[in-house]
Amino acid sequence: MSLAGQRRLAARLLKIGRNRVWFDPDRIADVEAALTREDIRRLIHEGAIRSSNKIGISRARAKILHEKKTRGRRRGHGSREGTRTPRKERWISTIRSIRRRLRVLRGKRQLTKKVYRRLYTMSKGGAFKSVGHMEQHIETRKLARRR
Structure with a gap:
């Protein structure tokens, strides 16, 4: 006999897909006899489903x-x-943002103006790798004016 109905009910009760429902091969007769959701619930509780x-x-x-890759393999051109x-393009985008x-x-x-000019020349020389790095430099050297 087909167990499609029981499988469907069990899947709905277990909140899983139909393919993941497992019936105990020794208790197939009990599963076949189960018709209601309550019957299926009981079989799930007993471990037959x-x-x-x-x-x-x-x-x-x-x-x-x-x-x-950590050993350095698979890094070739291909x-x-x-x-x-x-x-050069990387440098251009960085220096423009700075x-x-x-x-x-x-x-x-x-x-x-004096601090601005000094930071400008420093950035031109490659002293800062990013805007954040430059701002960190300004903060640590206390170059910004106080309000």
């Missing part, structure tokens, strides 16, 4: 690949993905 475990995706291959930003921030700080009158 259970949910099988979810099947995940194995991370074994990913772990092996990661291990190889394995590279995505475009690389040229050093200079923009310097202009804003000077505009707010937080930096004197």
Whole structure:
């Protein structure tokens, strides 16, 4: 006899998909006799109906690949993905953002002209790797004007 109805009810009660419903092979007769939700609930309680475990995706291959990459393998030209930003373009975007921030700080009158000029030349020389780095420098050296 088909157990489709019992499987459907059990799946609904266990809050799982129909494929994950497991019937005890020794108690198939009891499962066949179960017609109501209450009957199915009783069989679940007795252990005649259970949910099988979810099947995940194995991370074994990913772990092996990661291990190889930490050892420096798979880094050749053929394995590279995505475009690389040229050093010059990276420098341009960084220096522009730093200079923009310097202009804003000077505009707010937080930096004197002398301090502004010194920071400008420092940034031109590559002293700061980012806007945050420059602001940290300003903070630690107490170069900003107090309000």
